[in-house]
Amino acid sequence: MRIVGGQYKGRRIKTCEGPGYRPATMKVRESIFSMLMARGICFPDVRVIDMFAGSGSLALECLSRGTTTAWFVEKSAKAAGLIRKNLAELNVPKQYSKVVSKDLFGVLSKQPEEPFDLVFIDPPYGKDLLIPALEKALKNGWIASGAFVLAEVETAIEAPTEGPIADMELLTDREYGQTRIFLWRN
Numbered sequence: 655m656r657i658v659g660g661q662y663k664g665r666r667i668k669t670c671e672g673p674g675y676r677p678a679t680m681k682v683r684e685s686i687f688s689m690l691m692a693r694g695i696c697f698p699d700v701r702v703i704d705m706f707a708g709s710g711s712l713a714l715e716c717l718s719r720g721t722t723t724a725w726f727v728e729k730s731a732k733a734a735g736l737i738r739k740n741l742a743e744l745n746v747p748k749q750y751s752k753v754v755s756k757d758l759f760g761v762l763s764k765q766p767e768e769p770f771d772l773v774f775i776d777p778p779y780g781k782d783l784l785i786p787a788l789e790k791a792l793k794n795g796w797i798a799s800g801a802f803v804l805a806e807v808e809t810a811i812e813a814p815t816e817g818p819i820a821d822m823e824l825l826t827d828r829e830y831g832q833t834r835i836f837l838w839r840n
Contacts, residue, residue, distance in 0.1 A: 660718030667740045669709035670733045700771040710737040712774040727754045762790040769798035776806040792818045805836040
């Protein structure tokens with residue numbers, strides 16, 4: 655897999671293989687970043703968190719575009735190790751990223767030092783973790799007011815319309831093969 659834009663454009667990143675891992679394809683990542691840029695995201699000014707990070711490709715794309723605060727939350731030690739290796743091979747300054755190799759729900763149970771402006775959430779398919787993760791992140795202050803929240807889920811999932819998520823504005827609901835992308839503004 656390659657980075658699609660920014661200073662690391664064209665550079666290869668390693669990904670995990672096996673059940674539950676499905677890194678965002680180049681087409682999907684290009685579309686995601688077009689959506690975000692069309693809405694005026696200025697990457698050097700945003701704090702990014704990649705929940706259920708997997709390969710970390712989305713937050714790596716942000717770092718490539720100038721983000722200086724990117725968190726990767728990934729429970730799998732193997733996947734977290736690959737994220738660290740990719741960060742090192744790209745020569746990303748250490749102070750720009752944090753890899754948290756813990757269960758997301760444990761991380762979200764505490765309040766962050768500062769909320770995030772861009773939230774990626776890519777839960778494992780078939781586990782129904784999107785709504786619980788978003789609700790916990792909203793409840794404990796992980797998502798800044800005005801933040802963009804992008805979810806990558808299977809196409810069978812409908813956009814949540816109840817609970818705290820209902821207060822977010824759904825900007826985009828698109829399908830790409832077996833993948834559905836939701837983009838909200840908090």
